[in-house]
Amino acid sequence: MQLDGLHRYHSRRSPVVARGGMVASSQPLANAAGLRVLDAGGSAADAAVAVAAALQVTQPCSTGLGGDAFWLYFDAGERRVYAANGSGRSPVGLSVEAAVDAAQAARAAAGATGAGSGKGGHGAHSDRFLRLPPFHAHTVTVPGAAGAWELLLERFGRLPRASVVAPAVRLAADGFPVAPITAEWWTRGVHRQLAHFPHGHELMAGGAGAAGGGSAAGATGGGNSVPRGPEPGETMRLPTLAWSIEQFGLYGAEPFYRGEIARRIVAAVQAEGGVLSMEDLAAHETLMVEPISLEYRGSTVWECPPNGQGLAALVALGVVGEYEKSRGQDASLHVMIEAMRLGFAAAAQYVADPDIAPAPVAELLSPGELRVRAQSISDGHRLEVLPSPAPGAGGNDTVYFCTADREGNVCSFINSNFMGFGTGIVPEGCGFSLQNRGHGFVLDAGHANSYAPGKRPYHTIIPGMITAPDGTVTAFGVMGGMMQPQGHLQTAVALLRDDIDPQSALDRPRFQLNEGEADGEVLLEAAAGPSATAPDALTALGHTVRVIPEEERAIFGLGAIIRRTPDGTLWGASDPRGDGAAAGTV
Template sequence: MKPITIISLVTCLLLVAPSWSYDRVTGKPFASRSEVIATNAMAATSQPLATQVALDILKQGGNAIDAAIAANAMLGLVEPTGSGIGGDLFAMVWDAKEQKLYGLNASGRSPKSLTLEHFELQGLDKIPSYGPLPVSVPGAVDGWFKLHEKFGKLPMTSILAPSIEYAKKGFPVTELIAYYMQASVPKLEKYPGFKETYMPNGRAPNKGQIFTNKDLAVTYEKIATGGRDVFYKGDIAHSIAAYMKQQGGFLSYEDLASHTSEWVTPVSTNYKGYDVWELPPNGQGIAALQILNILERYDIESMGFGSSQYIHTFVEAKKLAFEDRAKYYSDPAFNNAPVNWLISKEYAKSRSQLIDSNKAAKRYDAGINEGDTIYLTTADKEGNMVSLIQSNYRGMGSGMTPTGLGFILQDRGELFSLEPGHNNVYAPNKRPFHTIIPAFVTRNGQPWLSFGVMGGSTQPQMHAQIITNLIDFGMNLQEAGDAPRMLHTGSSQPTGGKMVDGGMVHLESGVSPKVKRELLEKGHVLQDSLGNYGGYQAIMRDLETGVYYGASESRKDGHAAGY
């Protein structure tokens, strides 16, 4: 028999192997799959069952707002590692009838009875990550009802019915969520209520295990029939307040009963013909607009995706924006950030002049005023679109798991500063700086893109990267999310402290050794790292045909689907 040479063996393998083993027949180089395309409706969430629930609601005659609420409720059940009704919510809604974009800030405030002096007496220089002290009022449920009252179509009993059914009968836990639930156990199992809710048979569920949450089913049933007041003024509020008192916490019935969400006006900048919209502080959305305004002053397209010059320019723009973020972004009821100035082209011009194209800055000062999460998006056949983000903040939250309710309270209060005089310093009845931000893009006054990327300080960085991927580098919707990402850490934080030695640049796999070497020569400190690059979901609307394109995160359990 004639021996098979290495060359002939490789040739044979190439002839019989499917085309995707060495190149994709269709689509774009970075895309993990093709975009999802549909005419009637689209939903993209971070968990496939939640996406299916959203589509079911849409097929029942519900609109994009109903579907978004239903998906968020489902995510609170199936992905408690990043969401739940113990947390806050932000949303933008494109109203097809009025041809207008609305913004909702459904974030909660700090306890009225907890003062800055308490932290000082405890000798704390930062607010703890877990336990009773970082707990603020959960705003998500009020956010649901604000959205539903203004835009909803189906009754709330129908909207919450799928999640109630799944909570009673159970669902199989996915691999990623099982991993994060198990990782939460060492931090949270000591807090009363956590084991009873999330550790059936004494341990967090494994991949594929059927998990039920009958307490959450009862809570959802009460909310569905009794409305938002059941949560903020009824039995649920009393249970939360009693539990927090037992744990030595400060969140009270009065804090819950007095909570209100706020309709806010989204703010925007125009990036090369596209209006990119974010919500104003207390969130960090305008940091994405500041980054884009600086990038617009450069020929990003000619630099090329993944080039050292593009990465360098992006990182320096991010550093500049995040120094303003650390100084100015806070609850506008306490400190009115100079938003219009910060997102102006004039300000971007002056800030961009600080960037050295050949050298990484060790630090920047903030400008002078002349001022773990889920994301989902839905769209319906009328043209309504929803961009919604919701979170407990640090993974599953504070660990405070009120008896018999089936959810954990958020630890968003950790993001207050304890530095006297800081704009984001802790105060009673104050909303903390927020990391979660939904995004929206219009073109010529028409809705073009609803998207978001999960992950703390990752979010404004990834918002800007998605926009440049689409507009400067011509990527399709799926590829724009799949392309390798970069993340800069080490800038000054809203909780206090200054950027040290320029911070660190984290590069996802796919960046060449030559580019890394060039970045090192410019003075950047690099670190390869897995994870921490966010979780992307997006829906794009063809402005001529009305056809929807959907894309979802390949790094997580995300799923986009339409009909």
């Protein structure tokens, strides 16, 4: 069967409406897992962990237990938004000097050979700042996902852990057909990452690990002679991953930080020259944090605080709001791009581990400060903004999803390996890969986000939420590296200013400041109609513009939205750029 126009838009989507509960994610099978938990009496929190676990199975090329997670949760009883930071720290045993040596060696090797991928290649991202090579074992920070899953269930869950993750265990053990766009990303990650490491075959087609979490010999009698990812629709079975998820169901996060899985994580990293230790894992803590927020058009937009980059989205949205109030007109595409430049400039200066370099969030989001930034925008020419670090590239390397239950609780959740399969390092017999979040540090002394042992890096993944005075609650997000705050800005404006439905908000063509560079080129999604004239108009204002063809639209991220109105109706949407959907229950 030929798949016609995999990345093209040949059909329309309607928003999904329901009352009993809802899930919106990048994988329909993950939706089914969440809906099953909701139908069993679970809360939005239970459904969120069910979806996260199922996405680990059906989209391991973006997410998993080897990565980090953040969430926002609206508690309907308290009418309050809670936030959690599930990001891990760098190894205490990795000195600044060792990190710099690894980065300089990789940069020299890449310059000598022209290569940019493989185990130690400087690779997928290139900028003016020195960084750890993206797929090096030194980039493995403590995986925070298991702790974030556990904390959400402890605080807001109703069902036993084992029943929450049972659908994911079944998917991994019995097998599932791989969605078309996911198959493309998965195959790319096999060649870019998994094929370079000993146990990567546990996540390759025909090479899943042995059941029960034992030896990682391939299901066909050893690893693949020719590494490959799954074809669209091919059934994948991931028995070693089923075992790992089952361990979470039985024992929670303990095995991942102090038990057998932790030992396998450490062994895998150290076998590749890394220094992550059992002590690093045991010291991990998932933090309940105070969410940060901004008023726009009468509603409150919520984000997680630094070390996440939600601050960039709020600064940009605040600048748009102040511009619109002072000029008495809606912000144009040019103005929104300029506001995003200012948001990224602020984030580049201040977003870092708050334990080491706390950001002046209240000052940055104050009306006076936002007004000053808005006044710097010219309607006749683009801003000249100081160069800034871009801690990651845009793309499809994360999963964002949202859930809602009958009682009005709503969860906004994001989970990521950072760059596809992360490092590509797979702990033996565990069936998941380890993130490369340490690539997000810069190795320039004195920068707020400079590398240090035991530090959390600038984090790209951000869930969003909106609350309105009338009781409407909206969970939203757009995954994809540095696209995320840009997607948040564009989605919030579409929902709150333009008052369009959630699906139409996600369908809109997007812009992106390439790789989050405040002074970088503007990428525009190819579009027909009035938007087709945007490139020429922006070029005339001094922007460097590049139009992205249909087949590359995934770089503009994949979003999901659930909006709950005061009468209890749920409106769901999922991004047409991916394999996902929104689904409700009765």
